[in-house]
Amino acid sequence: MHLDAVQRVLGVLLMVFSITMLPPALVSLAAGDGVYEAFLITFAVLLAMGGLLWLPVRRSRRELRTRDGFFIVAMFWIVLGAAGALPLLIDQESTLAPVDALFESISGLTTTGATAIVGIDDLPLSVRYYRQQLQWLGGMGIIILAVAILPMLGIGGMQLYRAELPGPVKDAKLTPRIAQTAKALWYIYIGLTVVCALAYWLAGMTPFDAVGHAFSTIATGGFSTHDESIGYFDSPLIQMIAVVFMLISAVNYSLHFMVWRRRSTEPWRSDPELRVFLGVVVVMTVLILGGLLIYQAAHDLPRGETWHHAIFQVVSFATTTGYTSVPHYTWPAFLPVLLLFLAFMGGCANSTSGGLKVVRVLLLWRQGSREIMRLIHPQAQIPVKIGARPVNERVIDAVWGFFATYVVLFTVLMLTLMAMGLDQVTAFSATASGLNNLGPALGDVAANFAAVGAGPKLVMCVAMIMGRLEIFTLLVLFTPAFWRR
Numbered sequence: 081m082h083l084d085a086v087q088r089v090l091g092v093l094l095m096v097f098s099i100t101m102l103p104p105a106l107v108s109l110a111a112g113d114g115v116y117e118a119f120l121i122t123f124a125v126l127l128a129m130g131g132l133l134w135l136p137v138r139r140s141r142r143e144l145r146t147r148d149g150f151f152i153v154a155m156f157w158i159v160l161g162a163a164g165a166l167p168l169l170i171d172q173e174s175t176l177a178p179v180d181a182l183f184e185s186i187s188g189l190t191t192t193g194a195t196a197i198v199g200i201d202d203l204p205l206s207v208r209y210y211r212q213q214l215q216w217l218g219g220m221g222i223i224i225l226a227v228a229i230l231p232m233l234g235i236g237g238m239q240l241y242r243a244e245l246p247g248p249v250k251d252a253k254l255t256p257r258i259a260q261t262a263k264a265l266w267y268i269y270i271g272l273t274v275v276c277a278l279a280y281w282l283a284g285m286t287p288f289d290a291v292g293h294a295f296s297t298i299a300t301g302g303f304s305t306h307d308e309s310i311g312y313f314d315s316p317l318i319q320m321i322a323v324v325f326m327l328i329s330a331v332n333y334s335l336h337f338m339v340w341r342r343r344s345t346e347p348w349r350s351d352p353e354l355r356v357f358l359g360v361v362v363v364m365t366v367l368i369l370g371g372l373l374i375y376q377a378a379h380d381l382p383r384g385e386t387w388h389h390a391i392f393q394v395v396s397f398a399t400t401t402g403y404t405s406v407p408h409y410t411w412p413a414f415l416p417v418l419l420l421f422l423a424f425m426g427g428c429a430n431s432t433s434g435g436l437k438v439v440r441v442l443l444l445w446r447q448g449s450r451e452i453m454r455l456i457h458p459q460a461q462i463p464v465k466i467g468a469r470p471v472n473e474r475v476i477d478a479v480w481g482f483f484a485t486y487v488v489l490f491t492v493l494m495l496t497l498m499a500m501g502l503d504q505v506t507a508f509s510a511t512a513s514g515l516n517n518l519g520p521a522l523g524d525v526a527a528n529f530a531a532v533g534a535g536p537k538l539v540m541c542v543a544m545i546m547g548r549l550e551i552f553t554l555l556v557l558f559t560p561a562f563w564r565r
Contacts, residue, residue, distance in 0.1 A: 082142045082145065082148055084137040084140040084142060085137075085140055085142040085148060086148050086151060086152055087133050087134075087136075087137050088133070088134055088137045088138065088140050089152050090130075090133055090152060090155065090156060090159070091130045091131065091132070091133030091134030091135075091137075092130065092134055093130070093152075093156055094126050094127075094129055094130030094133065094159070094163070095126070095127055095130035095131060095134065096130075097126060097130075097160060097163060098122075098123050098124075098125075098126035098127040098130060099123070100213065100217060101119045101120070101122045101123035101126070101167065102119070102123060103209075103213060104119050104167070104206045104207075104209050104210040104213065105119035105120050105123070105206070107205060107206040107209045107210075108204065108205070108206035111204070111205040111206060113204035113205050113206055113207075114173070114204070115167070115171050115173070115204045115206045115207060116206065117170075118166075118167040118168075118170035118171040118172075119167050119206070119210070121166075121170055122163070122166040122167045122170060125166065126163055126166075147562060150553055150556055150557065150562075151557065153549065153553055154549065154553055154554050154557055157189070157190075157545055157548065157549060158545065160189055161182060161185050161186035161189055161190075161541065161545065162182060162185070163185075164185030164186075164188065164189055164214055165178070165181035165182045165184070165185040167207075167210060168181035168184060168185065168207070169181050171204075171207070173204065174207075176196075176197070177534070179534040179537050179538060180196040180197070180530075180537065182537075182538075182541060183196045183529065183537045183538075183540065183541060184196055184197060184211065185214065186541045186544050186545060187303075187519075187540075187544060188211055188214030188215045188218060188301065188303060189214050189215070189217065189218035189548075190218055190517055190544040190545060190547065190548035191215050191218050191219055191296075191299045191300055191301035191302070191400075191432060191434070191517055191548070192301070192302070192402070192434070192513070192514060192517045192518065192519050192544045192547070192548075193215070193296070193301045193302025193303050193401070193402040193403075193517075193518070193519030193520075194402075194513055194514070194518075194519045194520075194521070194525075194528075194529050194540065194544075195303070195519075195528050195529065195530075196528065196529045196530050196537065197528070197530065198307075198528060198530045199307065200304070200305065200306060200307045201305075201306055201307055205288070208292065208305045209288070209291075209292060209305075211303050211305075212291075212292035212293070212295040212296050212303055212305065213295060214303075215295055215296045215299040215301030215302075215303050216273065216295035216296070216298070216299050216301075218299060218301070218548070219269070219298060219299025219300065219301060219329075219432040220265060220266060220269045220299075220333075220432060264337055265333050265337065268333060268336050268337060268340065269298065269333070272298050272325065272328060272329065273294050273295065273298045274294075276293075276294040276297055276298055276321070276325045277290045277291050277293075277294035278290075279321045279325070280293055280294060280318065280321060283315065283317045283318045283321055284313065284315060284317070284318065285313065285318065288305070289305055289306075289313075292304075292305045293305070293310070293322070294325075296401075296403075297322055297325045297326060297329065297401065297403075298325060298329050298432070299329070299432050300326060300329050300330060300399045300400055300401040300427065300431075300432045300433050300434075301401065301402070301519075302396075302401045302402030302403050302518075302519040302520075304403065308404075309403050309404045309405070310322055310392070310403045310404065310405050311404060311405045311406055316388045319388050319389075319391075319392045319405055320388065320391075320392075322392065322395075322396075322403060323391060323392055323395045326395050326396060326399045326401050326403075327358075327361070327395060327399065329399065329401075329427075329431060329432050329433070330357070330398070330399035330400075330426075330427030330428060330431050330432070330433040331348070331354055331357075331427070331428050331431055332351070332353065332354070332428040332429055332430045332431055333430050333431060333432075334430050335347045335348055335351055335354065335428075350467070351467075352442070352466050352467040353428050353429065353438050353439045353442060353466070354428060356438055356442050357398075357427065357428055357438045360398065360422075360425065360438075361394060361395060361398050364394045364398065364418070364422055365390055365391050365394045365395075367418065368390045368393065368394055368415055368418065368419070369386065369387060369390035369391075371411075371412060371414070371415050371418075372386050372389075372390055372411065372412075372415065373386060375411075375412045388405075389405050389406050392405045393405065393406075393408050393419060394419070394422065397419040397420070397422045397423045397518065397520075398422050398423070398425070398426075398427070399426075399427050399433050400423050400426050400427065400433045400434035400435050400516055400517050400518045400519075401433075401519075402513075402518050402519025402520050404520060407526075407527075408520065409520075409522055409526035409527075416522055417522070420509055420512055420513075420518075420521075420522065423435055423512065423513075423516045423518045424436055424512065424516060425437075425438060425441050426438070426516060433517075434516045434517030434518060434547050434548070435516045435517075435518075436482075436483070436486065436516075439466070440479050440482065440483065442466065443464065443466070443471065443475070443476060443479045444479060444480070444483060446464045446465070446466075446471075447464055447476055447479075447480070450462045450464055464476055482550075482551065482552065485551055485552070485555065486515070486551060489515070489546065489551060490511055490512075490515055493511045493514070493515065493539060493542070493543050494507050494508055494511040495507075496539050497510055497511060497536050497539055500533070500535045500536050500539070501533075501536075502523075502524065502532065502536060503523060503524070505522055505523040506521070506522065506523030506524045506525055506532075507523075508522075509521035509522035509523055509525065509526075510523075510525050510529075510532075510536070510540060511543060513525075513540075514539075514540045514542075514543030514544045514546075514547060515543045515544075515546060515547045516547055517544060517547045517548055
């Protein structure tokens with residue numbers, strides 16, 4: 081491993097991240113809430129730490145190898161989570177414990193959206209903004225933002241890009257240079273954020289709420305500036321705007337780029353993963369809506385505006401955004417569980433969503449179907465296809481390996497939470513929430529994670545980082561082969 085190159089990149093990335101403390105400091109000064117000192121101190125600390133790492137090795141010109149990229153990405157997300165907690169701890173008015181601050185920071189950066197804070201409406205305006213900004217930065221990945229800058233410093237970025245970009249298909253190099261690819265994705269990401277914020281504002285949100293919710297919607301994060309989440313606004317129009325942009329953000333960003341470059345919707349229309357994703361959303365919406373209507377009819381309950389709540393909650397869980405329009409955990413028991421299982425699939429590869437990703441679930445289904453056909457026709461050569469293209473057997477093996485590792489890790493994390501005193505429903509849903517970067521859960525953590533102890537929150541931090549980096553990026557560091565020369 082090229083430690084000097086690793087140290088140089090980590091130093092640069094810390095200095096880049098320190099700049100993100102300035103916008104909330106400006107919000108604090110404008111609002112007069114007195115928290116600006118916490119953000120400025122954090123800015124100075126991170127800038128100094130990054131500079132101390134960078135200065136001794138600033139003249140190093142070694143190219144990063146693949147293992148260097150994995151190490152940098154894993155370490156940076158861990159360090160980044162701790163760094164993001166600093167303003168919440170330095171703020172003299174904050175009553176958050178260190179573990180709660182770390183939990184909130186990691187939840188934001190991994191776009192999970194689970195919170196340990198009760199009374200979000202009462203937080204200083206700059207802190208409410210800061211939580212939303214954390215999710216926006218984590219949505220596409222601050223690593224990709226830095227990749228666009230690193231070539232100017234003589235540091236190659238492809239290894240970082242491959243390690244950071246979510247999804248099983250690593251062919252998303254859309255332009256000849258990796259920095260151009262990162263910039264292209266960020267242009268799309270920023271453009272969608274601006275359009276989403278304008279739509280929210282025109283629908284009745286204040287400019288502050290519109291920007292804050294645009295940040296978390298495009299990041300499919302789920303943090304809100306209010307305790308009641310999107311339900312605070314009590315607006316079907318706002319909910320439907322959120323539905324549109326959550327769906328857009330759960331689509332492969334490579335497709336968005338191709339649509340923009342070709343000026344045609346053909347890439348969307350021809351993509352098999354997107355068709356499956358939208359099909360599942362439609363079917364699940366029908367099931368959830370039907371279940372709610374049957375329950376309301378059986379108990380002679382008013383139907384209200386059931387249709388838009390059903391659509392909203394399905395899309396929120398399918399994209400692993402985690403917004404809520406009503407307390408979903410009060411619905412008939414099987415409906416919240418059905419929504420939770422929907423989050424296991426998640427959105428499309430190379431999107432900001434969490435979960436297993438639709439293309440993996442699709443490949444698992446196709447491979448299972450092939451094995452059944454092989455029982456009937458043992459000598460037949462049956463390729464697994466996505467659309468019209470056969471899938472390489474190595475990709476199928478990798479998907480099965482990922483799925484097996486996911487199941488084992490899920491089991492270990494859930495049993496660990498149960499050993500710490502959580503009941504089975506709470507432990508299962510919390511693990512699903514963390515590993516799928518979802519946010520909402522059931523049981524004792526249905527509303528928030530404030531009631532659980534420090535131990536379970538630390539386990540959740542591990543689960544959230546594992547989910548954000550899609551497990552292998554972090555697990556590879558624990559293999560002896562990774563450290564051999």
